[in-house]
Amino acid sequence: MKPLHRHLVSTSRKVLCTAALAASLTTAAVVTNPSTADAGESGPTPDSPQATDRGDARLDLPAEVADPQVPPAGTAGTEGGSAIPGTALDAYQRAEVSVAAALPGCKLPWQLLAGIGRVESVHASGYGLQADGSTEKPIRGPRLDGNGYAKILDTDKGEWDADAEFDRAFGPMQFIPSTWATWKADGNGDGKRDANNIYDAALGAGLYLCAGDKDLSSAADLDRAILSYNNSREYVNTVLGYMRQYQDGGVSGIANPPAGNYPTTPPGSLPTPQPVTPVVTPQQPVRPAPSTTPSTRPPTTTPTTPPTTPPTTPPAEPQKPVPPVVQLDKLEAVGGSALKAEAGAPVTPGAKVTAHLSDGKPAVGQEVVFAVEADTTGGTAFAQAKDSVVVKTGADGTAAAPALTAGAKAGTFTLRASAYGRAGVRTVTFTGTVTPKPLPFADLLARADGGTKPLEAVAGKSIKGVEVLATAEGKPVAGTEATATLVVKDADGAWVPVDPATAKGPHFRDAEGKKLFTRQLAATGADGRTAVPELFTAEVPEGTYFLRLTTPQKVTLVLELKITAPEPAPPTTPTTPTTPEKPATPPTDPAK
Numbered sequence: 112m113k114p115l116h117r118h119l120v121s122t123s124r125k126v127l128c129t130a131a132l133a134a135s136l137t138t139a140a141v142v143t144n145p146s147t148a149d150a151g152e153s154g155p156t157p158d159s160p161q162a163t164d165r166g167d168a169r170l171d172l173p174a175e176v177a178d179p180q181v182p183p184a185g186t187a188g189t190e191g192g193s194a195i196p197g198t199a200l201d202a203y204q205r206a207e208v209s210v211a212a213a214l215p216g217c218k219l220p221w222q223l224l225a226g227i228g229r230v231e232s233v234h235a236s237g238y239g240l241q242a243d244g245s246t247e248k249p250i251r252g253p254r255l256d257g258n259g260y261a262k263i264l265d266t267d268k269g270e271w272d273a274d275a276e277f278d279r280a281f282g283p284m285q286f287i288p289s290t291w292a293t294w295k296a297d298g299n300g301d302g303k304r305d306a307n308n309i310y311d312a313a314l315g316a317g318l319y320l321c322a323g324d325k326d327l328s329s330a331a332d333l334d335r336a337i338l339s340y341n342n343s344r345e346y347v348n349t350v351l352g353y354m355r356q357y358q359d360g361g362v363s364g365i366a367n368p369p370a371g372n373y374p375t376t377p378p379g380s381l382p383t384p385q386p387v388t389p390v391v392t393p394q395q396p397v398r399p400a401p402s403t404t405p406s407t408r409p410p411t412t413t414p415t416t417p418p419t420t421p422p423t424t425p426p427a428e429p430q431k432p433v434p435p436v437v438q439l440d441k442l443e444a445v446g447g448s449a450l451k452a453e454a455g456a457p458v459t460p461g462a463k464v465t466a467h468l469s470d471g472k473p474a475v476g477q478e479v480v481f482a483v484e485a486d487t488t489g490g491t492a493f494a495q496a497k498d499s500v501v502v503k504t505g506a507d508g509t510a511a512a513p514a515l516t517a518g519a520k521a522g523t524f525t526l527r528a529s530a531y532g533r534a535g536v537r538t539v540t541f542t543g544t545v546t547p548k549p550l551p552f553a554d555l556l557a558r559a560d561g562g563t564k565p566l567e568a569v570a571g572k573s574i575k576g577v578e579v580l581a582t583a584e585g586k587p588v589a590g591t592e593a594t595a596t597l598v599v600k601d602a603d604g605a606w607v608p609v610d611p612a613t614a615k616g617p618h619f620r621d622a623e624g625k626k627l628f629t630r631q632l633a634a635t636g637a638d639g640r641t642a643v644p645e646l647f648t649a650e651v652p653e654g655t656y657f658l659r660l661t662t663p664q665k666v667t668l669v670l671e672l673k674i675t676a677p678e679p680a681p682p683t684t685p686t687t688p689t690t691p692e693k694p695a696t697p698p699t700d701p702a703k
Contacts (some may be wrong), residue, residue: 154323155339161290161319162342163261165280166253167230169382170237170373177233177382179365192361195225198242199234199283199309200364206298206313210321217321218328224284224313225362226353227340230382231285235309239370240283244299244310247370247438249273249531252280255287259378263287268482268499270529270536271306275480275499282306284316294319307531316340345381352384439477439532440469442539445509450526450543452517454488462512462541464528466504473508480529481512488518488545517545550590553581556660556668559640565671569678570653574617574646579632579660579668580639587639591662595619595643597628598659598669606659606669616656617646617672632660648674 155161179194195203207221228234232250239247255263256277267288269275280287286294286306295304298314306312320340325332337347445463452458462481466474482499483491492498493513502510512526526541559578568574581591597616598606609616611628619627626647635641646658653676660668 154321154325154336155290155319156335157338157342159290159339160263160287162339163255163263163287164343165255165263165285165287165341166260166378167376168232168250168252168280168285169230169376170233170371171376172233172237172371172373176236176368176371179368192363193357194363194365195229195357196234196236196240196367197364198240198244198367199228200225200362202244202298202309202313203228205310206317209298209314210317214318214321216324216326218326219317219321220327220354220358222354222357222362223320223327223333223337223350224316225357226350227316227337228283228309228313229353230346230349231280232283233382235283236368237371237373238283240309240367242367244308246283246307246309249307250282250285252285253378254279263289265499267292268484268527269480269501270482270527271531273478273480273501273531275482275497275501282312283309284312286312286315290319291315294322305536349381349384353382356384437468437470437472439466439474439530439537441467442479442528442530442537443467444528444539444541448539448541450515450541452491452543452545454517454521454545454548455519456517456548458491458515458517458543461514462526462528463509464530464539465507465509466530466537467508473506474504474530475506475508477504477508477510477530478502479504479510480527482527482529483515484525484527486518486524487522488524488543489520489522490518491524491543491545492516492518517543521545521547551583551588552664553588553591553635553639553662553666554583556581556593556662556666558668558670565655565673567673567675568617568646568648570648570651570674570676572648574648574672577643577670578640579635579643581635581641581662581666582639587635587637589635589637589639591635591639591641593632593641593660593662595630595632595658595660598657606657615650615652616654617648617651617658617674619644620647643670646672 203221203224206224207219210217210219225234232238234240235246235250238250241247251272251274253260254274254277255261263278265274265276265288266278271288271291272279272281278287278289282291282305284306291306294315295306296311296314296318297304298310298312299308304311304315306315320327320336325336327333327336333351334347337350340350341347443465445465446460450458450460450462464479466477466479468474479502480499481493481502483493486498490496493500493515500513502512504510510528512528515526518524522545524543524545526543528539528541530537557580559580566574566577579593581588581593597609597614597618599609601607609628611626614628616628619630621627630644632641632643643658643660651674653674656672656674658670658672660670
């Protein structure tokens with residue numbers, strides 16, 4: 112067996128072992144809990160948002176971190192090949208197995224994912240990649256505000272990239288939020304879909320690259336897939352260079368490098384893949400076969416070596432305990448999570464959260480995104496009509512949302528506060544209720560026709576068509592309610608309601624025709640007007656009566672009603688019946 116062949120068999124066995132573990136965690140996630148997009152549908156193109164010039168998140172790492180040395184012979188790994196942080200390598204290989212289960216026609220090689228991961232973030236090196244796939248530090252690309260890069264306005268309200276104004280590529284595979292919203296996947300079976308985790312990001316990238324029924328064993332489809340990830344020929348060549356380096360030179364998993372304070376790489380620069388060196392296994396020296404011809408040389412004697420004392424091996428130094436990584440642990444609401452406001456008024460109390468680290472200390476300088484969601488109030492927002500903002504916690508770990516103004520109508524909304532840590536996103540939800548804005552109170556009631564004379568009617572004829580106008584500072588007031596009551600003055604000159612049992616004046620009637628001396632008026636409309644219900648005067652004696660209209664705020668209007676007696680019918684003169692004339696007798700004919 113040739114050394115290279117032996118190496119490939121060994122690598123295949125490693126992949127199969129990885130496959131067994133990945134299948135239990137990720138294949139089910141792909142098949143039964145798919146990404147939000149159908150990987151077989153019309154796939155992304157070089158014009159897709161993901162393919163725009165979005166920069167990258169590579170750090171300017173020293174060579175021993177960016178291109179680590181393969182472990183020497185005799186240790187775990189493949190001598191002479193490339194090295195990838197173990198968790199990243201595991202994520203790429205798991206993604207290959209999962210995608211193969213869901214989309215067997217794609218033929219996605221994990222080395223392609225590794226090539227993209229190397230170009231985008233150097234496999235999350237320098238960010239503190241953890242065994243669970245998260246990172247100690249968030250991975251975020253440059254702000255996509257059109258200044259040197261594409262301009263992409265915020266699409267996630269800062270939920271993933273902590274930027275509520277513009278988008279940023281985020282995570283080890285540098286997804287932009289709108290792309291992740293479509294292709295997000297769960298790569299490690301933990302029930303979450305978070306592109307900040309390299310397991311989820313690698314699987315999402317695999318589904319994205321395979322979309323559109325691509326066969327990545329085809330050079331044309333492979334080219335189209337990478338261009339849809341970043342529309343740059345130089346990017347394609349660099350990714351392919353790393354893919355071939357990992358395919359041809361062998362790969363070993365090494366310990367995840369720790370986080371460090373490294374600067375980002377200069378814009379526009381891409382790393383250079385290493386030339387592939389064939390893997391060569393040292394050959395054992397060939398010993399000559401024993402001769403069958405008797406030797407004429409005298410036998411040699413081996414000198415006796417005096418026994419030596421074996422060297423003393425110093426005891427191994429005990430390993431120092433590794434201190435636990437301090438990370439964001441909790442995000443809690445301060446002062447309750449209920450928010451209230453009248454329509455168009457400031458929301459109270461202001462939303463406030465506090466962030467705690469895993470060591471119990473406050474998380475100082477932690478970015479918190481406040482975002483208005485599920486709004487039915489017609490525009491609850493921060494200043495400048497923004498529906499999301501980013502605030503950093505202070506020395507006490509507290510972050511307060513800026514002033515929030517309720518929308519113009521009654522309804523509800525939620526205010527989400529989110530903070531990202533290596534263990535995932537911590538979220539607090541505030542519930543907001545907006546009540547209608549109180550209507551202004553009328554300060555004057557008057558007849559809508561401007562009249563001041565008494566309303567007159569002949570007994571037996573109804574008084575109807577009377578309108579009242581409610582105003583405040585001379586302007587019509589909608590929604591004003593008033594009660595109309597027949598009143599009389601008491602001995603002290605105060606208006607009091609009439610006694611329904613004895614009253615004989617004008618009156619209202621209910622649906623059954625029963626007399627009513629008090630009636631609720633309909634609320635005034637937008638023009639400030641309302642109509643006085645019909646007043647009946649049948650069997651009402653001649654005289655003057657009074658109808659008082661009163662609002663809940665004690666604004667009153669007294670209408671004078673004048674009932675006159677009906678005019679008497681004119682007298683009639685009796686007539687003597689006449690006897691009808693008899694018809695004249697015709698003359699007699701003398702001739703007869």
